[in-house]
Every structure is written in C-alpha cells, then in structure tokens.
Amino acid sequence: MSDRLKKIFSEKEPKTKLISYFVGCYPDYDQSLSLMKEAIDNGVSILEIGYVTSEASAEGPIIKKAHDHVLSNGGNLDDIINLVKDLRSYSDKIGIVLMGYIANLYKYPIPKFVDDIKKAGADAVLVVDAPHELKEENQLREALNNNGLSLIKLAAPTTDDKRLKDIVKISSGFIYNINVSGVTGVKSANEADVANFVSRIKNLTDIPVCSGFGIKSPEDAKKMAKSGCNGVIIGSIFVKYIQDNLGAAELTQSFGKEVLSFTEVLK
Amino acid sequence: MTKNSLKTGPDELGYYGEGDAAMGGMAVGETLMPVLHELNQGFEDAIKDQSFLDEFDYHCKHYIGRPSALYYAENLTKKLGGAKILFKREHLNHTLSHKVTNSLFQVLLAKRMKKKALICESGAGQHFSATAAVAAKFGMPLTGVMGDIDIARVNQNIIKAKHYGAKLKSVPGTLKEAITEAIKTFSSNPDYAYICGSAVSSAPYPRIVQFAQSVIGREIREQSMAQEGRLPNMLIACCGGGSNLIGMIHEFLDEPEIIKIGVEAAETAALSNGTPGIMQGMKTYMLQTEDGSKSLGGASLGAGIQYFSVGPQHSFLKDQGAVTYTSATDKEILEAYKLIASTEGICSALEPMAGAAELIKQAKNKPKDYLICLNLCGTGEKDLNTIQEHIGKDFE
Numbered sequence: 320m321s322d323r324l325k326k327i328f329s330e331k332e333p334k335t336k337l338i339s340y341f342v343g344c345y346p347d348y349d350q351s352l353s354l355m356k357e358a359i360d361n362g363v364s365i366l367e368i369g370y371v372t373s374e375a376s377a378e379g380p381i382i383k384k385a386h387d388h389v390l391s392n393g394g395n396l397d398d399i400i401n402l403v404k405d406l407r408s409y410s411d412k413i414g415i416v417l418m419g420y421i422a423n424l425y426k427y428p429i430p431k432f433v434d435d436i437k438k439a440g441a442d443a444v445l446v447v448d449a450p451h452e453l454k455e456e457n458q459l460r461e462a463l464n465n466n467g468l469s470l471i472k473l474a475a476p477t478t479d480d481k482r483l484k485d486i487v488k489i490s491s492g493f494i495y496n497i498n499v500s501g502v503t504g505v506k507s508a509n510e511a512d513v514a515n516f517v518s519r520i521k522n523l524t525d526i527p528v529c530s531g532f533g534i535k536s537p538e539d540a541k542k543m544a545k546s547g548c549n550g551v552i553i554g555s556i557f558v559k560y561i562q563d564n565l566g567a568a569e570l571t572q573s574f575g576k577e578v579l580s581f582t583e584v585l586k
Numbered sequence: 587m588t589k590n591s592l593k594t595g596p597d598e599l600g601y602y603g604e605g606d607a608a609m610g611g612m613a614v615g616e617t618l619m620p621v622l623h624e625l626n627q628g629f630e631d632a633i634k635d636q637s638f639l640d641e642f643d644y645h646c647k648h649y650i651g652r653p654s655a656l657y658y659a660e661n662l663t664k665k666l667g668g669a670k671i672l673f674k675r676e677h678l679n680h681t682l683s684h685k686v687t688n689s690l691f692q693v694l695l696a697k698r699m700k701k702k703a704l705i706c707e708s709g710a711g712q713h714f715s716a717t718a719a720v721a722a723k724f725g726m727p728l729t730g731v732m733g734d735i736d737i738a739r740v741n742q743n744i745i746k747a748k749h750y751g752a753k754l755k756s757v758p759g760t761l762k763e764a765i766t767e768a769i770k771t772f773s774s775n776p777d778y779a780y781i782c783g784s785a786v787s788s789a790p791y792p793r794i795v796q797f798a799q800s801v802i803g804r805e806i807r808e809q810s811m812a813q814e815g816r817l818p819n820m821l822i823a824c825c826g827g828g829s830n831l832i833g834m835i836h837e838f839l840d841e842p843e844i845i846k847i848g849v850e851a852a853e854t855a856a857l858s859n860g861t862p863g864i865m866q867g868m869k870t871y872m873l874q875t876e877d878g879s880k881s882l883g884g885a886s887l888g889a890g891i892q893y894f895s896v897g898p899q900h901s902f903l904k905d906q907g908a909v910t911y912t913s914a915t916d917k918e919i920l921e922a923y924k925l926i927a928s929t930e931g932i933c934s935a936l937e938p939m940a941g942a943a944e945l946i947k948q949a950k951n952k953p954k955d956y957l958i959c960l961n962l963c964g965t966g967e968k969d970l971n972t973i974q975e976h977i978g979k980d981f982e
Contacts, residue, residue, distance in 0.1 A: 370879075371879060372865070372878070372879050372880070373865075373879065373880040373881050374762070374766045374865040374866050374881055375766075376614065376615060376766055376769040376770055376773070376866070376867075377615050377770070377773065378770075390879065390880060395877050395879055396877060396879070420865075421613055421864045422863060422864050422865045422874070422878040422879065423877060423878045423879050424878075425863060425864045425869075425878055426863060426874075426876065426877055426878030427877070427878070447615050448613045448614055448615055448864075448867070449613065450612060450613075450614070450615075450616060450619045452599050452600075452611070452612045452619070453599075453611050453612060453613055454601070454606070454608065454611060455613075455864065455869075472616075473615070473616040474616065475615070475616040475617040475619075475620075476617070477616075477617050477618075477619075477620045477621055477776050478616060478619075478620055479620055482619070482620055486616075497616065497617060500617050500773060500774060500775070500776050501617070501770070501773050501774030501775075502770050502773060502774060505774070506774070
C-alpha cells in the first residue's frame with residue numbers, strides 16, 4: 320500500500336480528489352512533462368501516466384489517436400519512468416500512477432519494472448487487462464505490495480457482488496470504478512448508476528473509491544462527486560484538449576485553466 | 587482424459603501448461619471478466635447437455651453438410667511421386683470453409699445462453715460470412731468487424747454477409763486490428779455474444795473453438811479407417827490463429843506417431859519467429875517489439891493467416907514439441923495453388939495453400955505407403971482477384 324496515496328485521501332481538502340490521465344510523452348517528452356507539472360500546479364491530486372501499447376483494448380478514438388502518435392514517435396516505458404522521476408523531483412506530494420497494459424510490463428520484465436518505478440518515485444500501477452485471474456497480475460501485485468506500492472484494481476458495471484468482494488480484498492491505494500461499459504471517452508456516465516455503484520463498493524470497504532469513464536465536463540465531475548466517491552478521474556477530455564490545441568501558443572497555461580475548471584468544482 | 591494427455595486442458599483459468607511457461611489465460615479488462623466467466627459456465631453446461639450436442643450434430647449434418655469428404659488426391663500424389671495424399675475437404679462445407687462449424691456451435695451456445703445479438707471479427711471474411719449465415723438462420727442480429735485492407739481483398743464474403751443481414755464495421759488494418767476492435771465492441775456491449783472466429787483471445791475462446799472444430803479430426807479418423815484401413819502418418823494444416831489446425835489435430839494429440847505440422851505465413855510466423863508476449867487477451871508467441879509495446883508483422887496474400895500472433899494452445903504444443911510449426915512464403919503459396927488447381931481441379935483458398943506448400947516438400951521424400959492428409963480449409967472464390975493479379979499472366 321502506498322503511503323503517499325493513503326495520505327492524499329486522508330486530507331480534507333480538496334473534498335473530492337481530481338485524478339487526471341495523461342498519455343505519457345504526448346505530444347512529446349518535454350511538453351508532456353510541462354502539461355503534467357501544470358496539472359499539479361492547478362490542484363490535481365493524482366496523475367495517471369499512460370504508457371502505450373499498439374493493441375490497447377480499452378481506448379476510445381481520442382486516447383487511441385494520442386497512443387498512435389506516441390507509438391510512431393517513440394516514447395517507451397523507459398521514457399515514462401524518466402517522466403516519473405522528473406515529476407517526483409518537482410513535487411513530493413503528487414500521487415503518481417502508471418497506467419497501461421500488461422504487454423509491456425511482461426516484457427520489461429515485471430520484477431525489474433517494480434524496482435525501477437519504485438526508484439523513480441511512482442506510487443501505484445494500474446493495468447487495464449490484468450484481472451486477478453492472470454498469473455502476471457499476481458506476480459505484479461505481490462512485487463508492488465512487497466515494495467510499499469499499490470496495484471489499483473478496477474470494478475466495472477458488469478462486476479457482480481461476489482466478484483466485487485474478491486476485488487475489494489486485494490485492492491490497494493484506491494478502487495477505480497468504471498462508470499460505463501466500453502472504451503474511454505465515448506459513453507456518458509449516469510449519476511444515479513454511479514451513486515449506486517459507489518455505495519455498493521463502500522458497503523464492502525474503507526478503501527477510497529474513484530470514479531472514472533464518461534465524465535466530460537466540470538458539471539459532470541461535480542455531479543459524480545456527489546455520488547460519495549473520493550475522487551473523479553478525467554482522461555479523454557484532457558487528452559482531447561491537448562489534441563485540439565497542439566502547437567497553440569501557451570498550450571500549457573491554457574491547459575492549466577482547463578484543469579482548474581475541474582478542481583474548482585471539487586473543492 | 588488423464589492429466590498427462592495433451593488433449594486435457596486448459597485449466598479453469600485458461601492456461602495450457604504450468605508455471606511461468608503456461609500459455610493462454612485471461613488478459614482482458616474487468617468489464618469482460620464476469621461475461622467470460624459466464625460464457626465458460628454456459629459452455630461447460632452446454633457440452634454436458636446431450637440435447638444441445640444433438641442439435642449441434644443435426645445442424646452440422648443438415649445445414650453445413652458434414653462430414654466433409656476425405657478425398658484421395660490421386661493426380662497430385664502421382665505428380666509428386668511420393669506419399670499418398672488425402673485432402674480433408676472443409677471447403678465443401680456450407681459457406682465454403684471450416685469456419686461455419688465454429689460459428690454454428692457458438693451461435694447455438696449464444697441462443698442457449700439467451701443472448702440477443704452477436705459480434706464477430708474476421709480476417710479472410712470466411713468467419714464473417716459463416717457467422718452471418720448462421721445468425722440469419724437463427725434470427726440473431728450480427729455486427730462483423732473487419733480491417734479495411736481485408737474488406738477490399740475478400741469482397742465476396744462481405745457481399746454475402748450483407749445479404750444474410752449482417753452489419754459491417756470497418757477499421758483501418760487487417761485481422762489484428764479487427765480483433766482489437768471486436769474486443770472494444772464487446773466491452774461496449776457486454777450483453778452481446780462475441781463469436782470468436784479462431785482459437786485465439788482470452789479463455790474460454792481457444793477451448794470453445796477447439797471443441798467445435800475438433801469434429802474435423804474425428805471425421806478424419808473415421809473416414810481414414812473406412813477408406814484407407816489406417817490413420818494418416820502425417821497431418822498438415824495452415825495456421826493463422828490456428829482453428830482449422832487444432833480442429834484437425836486435437837483428436838490425435840496423444841498419438842505422437844502421427845506427425846502434425848502447422849504452417850504459418852512466412853511474413854507473420856509467430857511460432858517460428860516470435861517470442862512469448864501478452865496481447866489481445868492471451869499469453870502466446872507473437873511478433874512484437876522487444877519492449878512489448880507494438881505488434882509487428884508483414885503482409886501475406888492469405889488474409890486469414892496474416893496474423894502476428896497465434897492461439898495459445900499452439901504455443902503450448904510448440905513448447906511441448908508435440909507439433910512442428912513451419913512457414914510458407916507468398917511465392918510458395920501461389921505455386922501450390924497452381925499445382926493443386928491444375929492437377930485436381932480444385933480452386934483452394936490461399937490460406938490452406940500454405941499447408942499445401944509444406945505438403946509438397948514432405949510428400950516428395952516419402953514412400954508410397956506413407957499417408958499425408960492436408961486440411962483444405964477454404965475455397966478460393968474469395969481470392970480470385972488476388973490470384974488473378976499475381977498469376978493470371980501465367981495462364982495466358
């Protein structure tokens with residue numbers, strides 16, 4: 320369990336934490352770094368840094384486009400780990416989660432990956448396609464736990480109560496509740512469904528619950544915050560903002576304002 | 587079945603083999619996990635239900651036209667002057683390939699599990715047109731996902747699938763991209779049934795597809811005993827994901843004296859040139875960058891075997907040394923096509939001609955009493971434009 324994540328969720332302010340997803344090295348290393356620093360300066364509590372793989376199975380068109388950009392320009396896991404180092408030296412408080420698919424971790428391989436990210440200063444890992452049935456998930460979870468880091472587990476609308484209990488038992492850091500079935504950035508989350516889902520999880524555990532998928536505006540984020548979740552996760556909307564403003568002067572500063580529009584409503 | 591049998595498995599989590607070397611598993615997002623467990627349970631229940639199995643057999647016989655013939659390719663045998671050659675004529679099935687048997691099985695299973703709509707992926711379009719036909723017969727809506735490169739080259743299958751009432755979703759690319767997109771579509775519609783076309787993806791699909799297609803090997807045993815009074819010495823099939831191959835050899839996995847050869851496309855020979863990795867739901871051999879971030883692989887004329895990865899059971903069988911895996915180039919595939927068309931009057935799909943290329947090499951050096959069976963898993967109609975483009979001139 321990551322002490323830093325524990326501390327973040329134990330703090331009263333902001334009431335609901337903003338967790339924001341970035342495609343690491345998008346559009347390039349330096350800009351990616353400044354965008355994430357800007358997010359930190361504008362109140363983001365946890366950064367999810369995505370590392371890319373060509374057969375990513377949960378990404379909608381917006382994030383896929385950013386992934387493809389990074390895949391064709393280079394930007395591998397080593398670069399992402401360097402980003403973590405740079406961000407950790409910028410902020411001792413920010414939560415850092417590496418997010419992606421098992422393909423790259425398996426080849427890294429997993430024990431070395433955990434060593435390297437620990438040294439770099441990451442707090443947790445989230446692997447989209449590594450359910451607890453997968454051997455490599457077990458290996459990764461054990462290595463992270465032994466090193467005081469967290470493996471973030473996901474719960475989906477399809478997850479039944481029996482399975483949810485199993486997931487809660489092995490969760491660490493926070494539980495990522497996926498609001499809608501499908502890929503990122505397409506469907507919209509329904510307030511009542513999310514509230515219902517969050518309370519299902521809260522009945523089983525004290526681990527913080529963060530709500531992601533289908534949150535498309537500060538208004539949505541505000542509504543989802545009322546569900547009782549401890550954090551809301553914003554991905555595609557931020558990636559789209561960056562995508563739509565590539566090459567614009569002062570992208571970093573204007574992106575900061577975009578982030579602020581979310582953190583303000585979550586105070 | 588005993589624990590030492592190669593026909594056993596996978597285990598309940600979808601692994602073939604044990605420990606770190608195990609292949610397969612379930613590498614998908616949480617949204618699909620409950621759905622796949624439900625499917626596995628539905629499958630296990632169904633195969634214990636004799637009336638379900640009888641229904642499958644009935645439609646195999648009356649709708650598909652099984653058993654497909656086991657044919658003595660006499661002219662080819664004489665021309666090569668070595669082993670006696672048999673073709674398992676899966677191209678004579680309804681919808682003209684082996685794919686329909688799996689489509690039928692999975693659509694019946696979906697019906698039994700009260701699913702209302704279907705998704706499938708396809709490379710050569712054979713699985714799409716086969717699933718579309720079965721979906722029409724059983725009144726279920728189908729969306730097929732295919733790469734735009736494949737859509738252009740196997741147009742006849744698309745036309746037929748449309749006539750059967752299926753919808754087509756196009757993605758840039760080929761089979762690889764179609765599979766990733768199909769998983770996305772399934773995740774977005776977890777109440778649908780995903781009819782997976784090859785022995786690939788997360789558990790339980792490799793096992794389900796193997797189960798459905800294993801009828802091929804059982805028929806070969808029966809037909810070969812009846813016609814030849816003995817079993818083949820060697821079985822050869824092409825291998826993309828590996829469904830026609832596993833269907834042919836599964837019956838014989840515990841008979842090591844029968845040589846089994848799977849033939850991949852040289853440009854995407856995952857088993858010959860790949861390394862273990864985890865993508866598209868499974869741990870298996872694949873062509874990938876060293877860091878696992880990108881799938882690799884070139885283009886083959888055979889759309890159905892142009893796949894950077896392979897079903898996990900084949901990776902396990904390779905590691906066990908139970909099956910030999912080789913590959914064939916486009917040139918060899920076209921040469922084999924020409925030879926079989928001209929000697930036997932059979933217009934084969936290009937995919938099984940990868941198997942035929944290996945067959946030609948093997949048969950020449952074998953004695954006349956050596957029996958080799960090739961799985962001729964599809965028809966060439968879909969490939970006529972491609973074939974014409976490459977070897978048309980030779981006929982003028």
